[in-house]
Amino acid sequence: MLSDTTNAYESLIWGNKKNSKFVTCSFRKRVIEIAKNLGLPQKNNKGANWLMAVMALETEGTFDYQTDNGIGYVGLVQFGEDAVKDIGTTQKSLLSMSRFEQLDYVEQWIGRKKDKINCLTDVYLSVLLPDKTGKGSDKDLVLWTSDREAYYNNPAFHKEKDEWKTLNHRGKFNKKGKKIYKRGYTENGTTYMWEVTQEIEQWYNEGTEKKNNCNDGSCTLSNQDNADLDIKAGIDWLETLSVTKSDLDSAPNNYKVSYAQESGSKANLRSELTEDALSKMDCSELVCRYLNKIGWSSDIKKYTTLDLKNLANKHPEWLERQDENYKPKTGDIFLWRTHKGHTGVIVDHNEATDSVTTIESISEKEYESRTFLGENSGHEGYDFKGVVKWKWNKRTGRHLTGHKSGDCRFYTPKVHYTKTDK
Incomplete structure (x- = not known):
């Protein structure tokens, strides 16, 4: 369901259509509505901007709802196989949906932890590590260590000195027999909450430079978007x-x-x-x-x-x-x-x-x-x-x-x- 036109064309981070062909006025309207439904902060569309930052991070700024990262996660918030089962769909179905239909499942997935969301990091945790939602302010909380593959699969959170630069062979080879290297410490690698917070805040801040300005004619839709209909x-x-x-x-x-x-x-x-x-x-x-x-x-x-x-x-x-x-x-x-x-x-x-x-x-x-x-x-x-x-x-x-x-x-x-x- 899309909201009344009163808030239809307010600015959101990452909202400029020059950034992504997928972020239309209707898309932003739906995000604003989801934020309201989830009880996220409404002033200055703060909650909607949190959602935009999460989707920007998960799709690397493209908002391509058919994104497949190649290691088992797809869509606007990179739904895994366990996640799609929990919300009653499949990855194949998600990839065949429109971006608007998929947003319904974004709402459903994040909505499972909505009562524990207190900050931007919590919104992201509801997608990344749902069981940690509500602990986004615990900056020194350990999320992964290098004895788990998840540590290496999420190099964006390698914020410690030389952690991202370090290449680690995990015993895997490509089809040509060459070693596959992943970023991260060989031993004692750790992902802390503060690293996740730093990453999601980076995407939020980058998005503030890419807000939509619907008064400059950049919108695909406007309050007169059916003016050419007779x-x-x-x-x-x-x-x-x-x-x-x-x-x-x-x-x-x-x-x-x-x-x-x-x-x-x-x-x-x-x-x-x-x-x-x-x-x-x-x-x-x-x-x-x-x-x-x-x-x-x-x-x-x-x-x-x-x-x-x-x-x-x-x-x-x-x-x-x-x-x-x-x-x-x-x-x-x-x-x-x-x-x-x-x-x-x-x-x-x-x-x-x-x-x-x-x-x-x-x-x-x-x-x-x-x-x-x-x-x-x-x-x-x-x-x-x-x-x-x-x-x-x-x-x-x-x-x-x-x-x-x-x-x-x-x-x-x-x-x-x-x-x-x-």
């Missing part, structure tokens, strides 16, 4: 298909476009422009046609609500899921998906009353007697059987973010297809 054309088109409350008062069953789910041999109707295809649509078909009208996609997609939800999880730079406090804007869509799903387009949000007007294709009977959180259906006296334009009294009501699924959110379409086709 939202008005899309809404105008939807208006021609929809009926209003007054229309239903006059003719209850006279829909311009009726509700129908086209599948199987009729699935092609979801993207055709024939009279038959345009005379009936389900909710996701209407939204996909709308996305094509505004220039989000070059063709009409056949996405279901599940497809749209998955797309937003994988590519929030294309379709950005907002949090539950977000106030929708004209052109956004709402979407929920559990075992079933529903979606539609936001036409207007009245901030004074917090009411929301949508256009959606819906098949639902009214129900006055059945309530959810003290509210009725929102369309008492009207059975919906097609594309309607409807004013819902509350943004947080049962039809929108208060839906019983607990999963309904607003999403913002982003990026014209001429920049990135979907």
Whole structure:
């Protein structure tokens, strides 16, 4: 889930896209949200900057979520085999994910020790040596000695005199029979907490020189990142298909476009422009046609609500899921998906009353007697059987973010297809 745009484009260390193509505005937003979820310090995005420093160290500043160090660790925080088992995934799955999906597992992995995190070193320990989390201030604590391979596998922590310069043959050879040398003392090598702290602080400090400045035009996204989408054309088109409350008062069953789910041999109707295809649509078909009208996609997609939800999880730079406090804007869509799903387009949000007007294709009977959180259906006296334009009294009501699924959110379409086709 991505946070409201209020904090979307604040500066973070290592946030400059010139440093890494993977650190976009959406990426930073997600990091800010993770820091909040983990209870890390919020002032000046201190906790989010801690997370950025950790990922910078683990990926050597690239933020490449497909990083494989060659000795059994992968991803943004170098997940090992034991780690991925603990969080219910595999290294192969992690490497096939988008960076945004992988961030969910970063949150989950660090979150296991969140109650013990007191400083930057503790955040890093939650990744490096989880059992040591909370002891980051114990500078003389011994973490490894040279009788463990871990000592040699982490030369970045060799901060004592000549420790990093010393080359040690550990009895291993490459495929050509040549000796493999590793850095570190031959005897009595020790990694102390202060060495780990020095290394993570070095990456933090380096990152302060690489902050993003979203006011200089360097962002891949901005508050106007969908300005090249023709939202008005899309809404105008939807208006021609929809009926209003007054229309239903006059003719209850006279829909311009009726509700129908086209599948199987009729699935092609979801993207055709024939009279038959345009005379009936389900909710996701209407939204996909709308996305094509505004220039989000070059063709009409056949996405279901599940497809749209998955797309937003994988590519929030294309379709950005907002949090539950977000106030929708004209052109956004709402979407929920559990075992079933529903979606539609936001036409207007009245901030004074917090009411929301949508256009959606819906098949639902009214129900006055059945309530959810003290509210009725929102369309008492009207059975919906097609594309309607409807004013819902509350943004947080049962039809929108208060839906019983607990999963309904607003999403913002982003990026014209001429920049990135979907």
